[in-house]
Amino acid sequence: MLINDSAKLAIAALSSQRMRSFLTALGIAVGIASVVLLTSIGEGIHKFVLSEFTQFGTNLIAVSPGKTTTAGMSGAIISNVRPLSIDDALALGRSPKILGVVPFVQGNAPVEFGKRSRRTYVFGVGFQVPNVWQMKVAIGRFLPDDDPRTARAFAVLGSTVKDELFGSLNPLGRRIRIGGERYRVIGVMESKGQMLGFDLDDAVYIPTDRALGMFDRESLMEIDLLYAAGSSLDEIVKRVKALLIDRHGAEDFTITTQEQMLDVLGSVLNILTLAVSALGGISLLVGGVGILTIMTISVNERRAEIGLLRAIGAGRGQILSIFIGEAVVLASIGGLAGLMIGGGGAWLLGAFVPALPTHTPWLYVVLAEFLAALIGLLAGVLPAHRAANLDPIEALRAE
Amino acid sequence: MIHLTDIERKFLVGDETVRALNNVNITVHQGEYVAIMGPSGSGKSTLLNIIGLLDRPNKGVYSLSDLDTTELTDDQQASVRRHKIGFVFQFFHLVPRLTSAENVELPMILAGVDPAERKSRVQAALSSLGLSNRTKHRPDQLSGGQRQRVAIARATIMQPDIILADEPTGNLDRTSGIEVIQILEDLHTKGITLIMVTHDPDLGKRASRRVQLVDGKISRDTGDS
Numbered sequence: 001m002l003i004n005d006s007a008k009l010a011i012a013a014l015s016s017q018r019m020r021s022f023l024t025a026l027g028i029a030v031g032i033a034s035v036v037l038l039t040s041i042g043e044g045i046h047k048f049v050l051s052e053f054t055q056f057g058t059n060l061i062a063v064s065p066g067k068t069t070t071a072g073m074s075g076a077i078i079s080n081v082r083p084l085s086i087d088d089a090l091a092l093g094r095s096p097k098i099l100g101v102v103p104f105v106q107g108n109a110p111v112e113f114g115k116r117s118r119r120t121y122v123f124g125v126g127f128q129v130p131n132v133w134q135m136k137v138a139i140g141r142f143l144p145d146d147d148p149r150t151a152r153a154f155a156v157l158g159s160t161v162k163d164e165l166f167g168s169l170n171p172l173g174r175r176i177r178i179g180g181e182r183y184r185v186i187g188v189m190e191s192k193g194q195m196l197g198f199d200l201d202d203a204v205y206i207p208t209d210r211a212l213g214m215f216d217r218e219s220l221m222e223i224d225l226l227y228a229a230g231s232s233l234d235e236i237v238k239r240v241k242a243l244l245i246d247r248h249g250a251e252d253f254t255i256t257t258q259e260q261m262l263d264v265l266g267s268v269l270n271i272l273t274l275a276v277s278a279l280g281g282i283s284l285l286v287g288g289v290g291i292l293t294i295m296t297i298s299v300n301e302r303r304a305e306i307g308l309l310r311a312i313g314a315g316r317g318q319i320l321s322i323f324i325g326e327a328v329v330l331a332s333i334g335g336l337a338g339l340m341i342g343g344g345g346a347w348l349l350g351a352f353v354p355a356l357p358t359h360t361p362w363l364y365v366v367l368a369e370f371l372a373a374l375i376g377l378l379a380g381v382l383p384a385h386r387a388a389n390l391d392p393i394e395a396l397r398a399e
Numbered sequence: 400m401i402h403l404t405d406i407e408r409k410f411l412v413g414d415e416t417v418r419a420l421n422n423v424n425i426t427v428h429q430g431e432y433v434a435i436m437g438p439s440g441s442g443k444s445t446l447l448n449i450i451g452l453l454d455r456p457n458k459g460v461y462s463l464s465d466l467d468t469t470e471l472t473d474d475q476q477a478s479v480r481r482h483k484i485g486f487v488f489q490f491f492h493l494v495p496r497l498t499s500a501e502n503v504e505l506p507m508i509l510a511g512v513d514p515a516e517r518k519s520r521v522q523a524a525l526s527s528l529g530l531s532n533r534t535k536h537r538p539d540q541l542s543g544g545q546r547q548r549v550a551i552a553r554a555t556i557m558q559p560d561i562i563l564a565d566e567p568t569g570n571l572d573r574t575s576g577i578e579v580i581q582i583l584e585d586l587h588t589k590g591i592t593l594i595m596v597t598h599d600p601d602l603g604k605r606a607s608r609r610v611q612l613v614d615g616k617i618s619r620d621t622g623d624s
Contacts (some may be wrong), residue, residue, distance in 0.1 A: 001508060001509055001511055002511055002514075003509075004514075005508045005514075012496060012497065012501075013496065017497035064621055098572075304492060305492075305494050307492070308488075308492040308494070309505070309509070310453070310477070310480075311451070311453060311480065311486045311492075312480070312481065312486065312505060312506045312509065312511050312553065312554075313477050313478065313480045313481025313482070313506055313509050313557070314477060314512065315473060315474040315477035315478070316473055316474070317474065318477075318509060346484075355407070392453045392454075393453055393454055396453075396488070396492065
C-alpha cells in the first residue's frame with residue numbers, strides 16, 4: 001500500500017465523522033497549545049533573566065575572599081583568611097589582558113542634602129566602574145583616577161537618589177553628607193532601572209578607601225575584573241589565581257566567572273522551563289487518552305469494514321497501519337492547530353502583557369508536532385492491534 | 400485446482416464442540432460452476448470461508464493451485480486472497496463512506512497498484528457492469544442490485560481465478576437477483592471458477608455442479624469428475 005493512499009484513506013475516514021474527529025483533535029490541540037504556550041513563557045523568562053544578568057557585561061571575573069569548597073565548612077570557623085586589599089586589586093589590574101578592575105565594598109548609610117535625607121546603598125568603587133560594569137554617566141563625570149589610598153571625597157549619585165534629594169536642582173558641585181562625612185557631587189549615573197525588583201538607581205558611588213573607613217572595614221568584599229573579549233578565560237583565571245596565591249601564600253579566595261554564573265543560572269532556568277512544559281504535557285496526555293477512546297470506539301463500529309478489508313486481501317499489518325495512520329493523522333492535525341493556538345497565544349500575551357516576556361523557540365515547535373504525532377501513534381497502537389487481530393469471519397458478520 | 404482432503408472444522412459453542420465440517424473431500428477444477436447447497440447450519444458458509452482462506456481448518460489439507468495453504472502465514476494468505484480470490488457477499492459489504500469508484504479501487508490500493516492505472520481499470524470495470532453514471536455515488540444512493548454490481552466489480556478488479564459468492568441474491572428482489580446471477584455467469588463463461596453458496600433450489604439448478612451439505616458432510620455431489 002502506498003503512503004499517499006494510506007493518508008487519503010485516513011482523511012476520508014476521519015472526515016466522515018467530522019464532529020467526532022474535530023473534538024478528538026481539539027483535545028490534542030489544547031495539549032500542544034498549552035505545551036507551546038507554557039514553554040514560550042518559560043523560555044521568555046529564561047531569556048529575560050539572562051539578559052538582566054548580562055547587562056553588566058559578560059567578560060567579568062569576580063574575586064571574593066574565603067575559599068568555598070564543596071566540602072562545605074564555613075571559613076569563619078578556622079579563620080585564616082587573608083582579606084582582599086586594595087593593593088590586591090591594583091596588582092590584578094596591572095596583569096595582562098585585564099582591561100579594568102573595581103575594588104568593591106558595599107554598605108548602607110544616610111545621604112543628606114540640606115534638610116533632605118535618604119538611606120540608600122553606598123558602593124565603594126574604583127574609577128573604572130563605567131567600563132567594567134558597563135554603566136554610563138548621565139551628567140558630570142564618574143570618580144576620578146585618584147590614588148586609591150587617598151582618594152578625594154567625591155560622590156556620584158544614582159538617578160533615584162538624585163531625584164529624591166535634588167528634585168529638579170542641578171546637583172553638580174553641591175555638597176552632601178554621606179554617613180556624616182562631607183562629599184562633593186561630581187556626577188549622576190544614567191538610570192539602569194530595576195533588576196528583579198531591586199532598584200539599581202537607589203545608590204551612591206564613592207571611592208573604595210573612603211567606604212572602607214565609613215563602614216569600618218579592613219578588606220574588600222569583592223574585586224571585579226574586566227578582561228579583553230576574545231582572550232582565553234581559563235588562562236586569565238589561572239594567572240589571576242597564581243598572582244593572588246603569590247601575594248597571599250595560599251588559595252584563600254574564590255574566583256567566579258560570569259560564564260560560570262550564567263551556566264548555573266541557565267541550568268536552573270532550564271529546569272523551570274522543563275517543569276512548566278511538563279505541566280502542559282499533562283493536558284497532552286489527556287488528549288492522547290481521547291484519541292485512544294475514539295479509536296477504540298471506531299474499531300468497534302467498523303468491524304464489518306475490517307472484515308471486508310481482510311477478505312479483499314488486507315494483511316494484519318495493513319489493517320494495523322490503516323488504524324494507526326488514522327490516529328497519527330488525527331493527532332498531527334490537532335497538533336498543528338495547537339501550535340497555531342499556542343504560538344498565537346504566546347504572541348498575543350507578548351503584545352498585551354509586555355511585562356510577561358514570551359519567546360517561542362522553533363525547535364520546540366517542531367518537537368511538539370513530532371510529540372503530537374508520537375502520541376497519536378501510541379494511542380493508535382492498542383485499538384489498531386485489536387482491529388488487526390479480529391477474526392475476519394466474526395468481523396464480517398457484524399452488520 | 401481447489402483440492403480439499405479430509406477437512407474438519409470444529410467450533411466451541413458454550414462448552415459443546417460443534418463440527419461445522421466433518422471429513423470433507425472435494426476437488427474443484429479451473430472454470431467450474433459449483434453451487435453449494437444445504438439447510439442453514441449445514442456448514443456451507445464455513446466451507447466457502449475455508450476455500451476463501453478466511454478460515455483455517457482444524458484438520459486436513461487444502462491445496463490451491465498445488466500450494467498447501469495450511470502452511471501459509473497470515474500475510475501470504477492475504478496475498479493469495481488479494482490476487483486469486485474475489486468475494487461477493489449477501490450484504491454487499493461496501494464501505495458506506497466511499498463512492499462506488501473508491502470501493503472498487505480498494506483492492507488495488509491494498510495491492511499497491513499505480514494510481515493512474517487504477518482510475519482507468521475502475522472506469523472500465525464499472526462501465527462494463529452498466530454503472531458508468533454511478534461512479535460518484537455512495538452505497539446509500541444506490542439500489543440493492545446496483546450495490547451488488549459494485550461489489551462484483553470490486554471482486555473482479557484484481558482479475559482473480561475464483562469468485563466466491565455467499566448468497567449473492569439473498570438480499571435482492573427477483574429481477575435484480577437474476578441480473579446479478581447473469582453477471583456472475585458471464586464471468587464464469589469467460590473462464591473464472593464460480594463457487595456460490597445458496598439455499599435457493601432454482602439458483603442451484605443453473606449451476607453445472609451441485610454439492611449438497613448436511614450436518615457438515617457432503618451428502619450429494621453431482622459432478623465430481
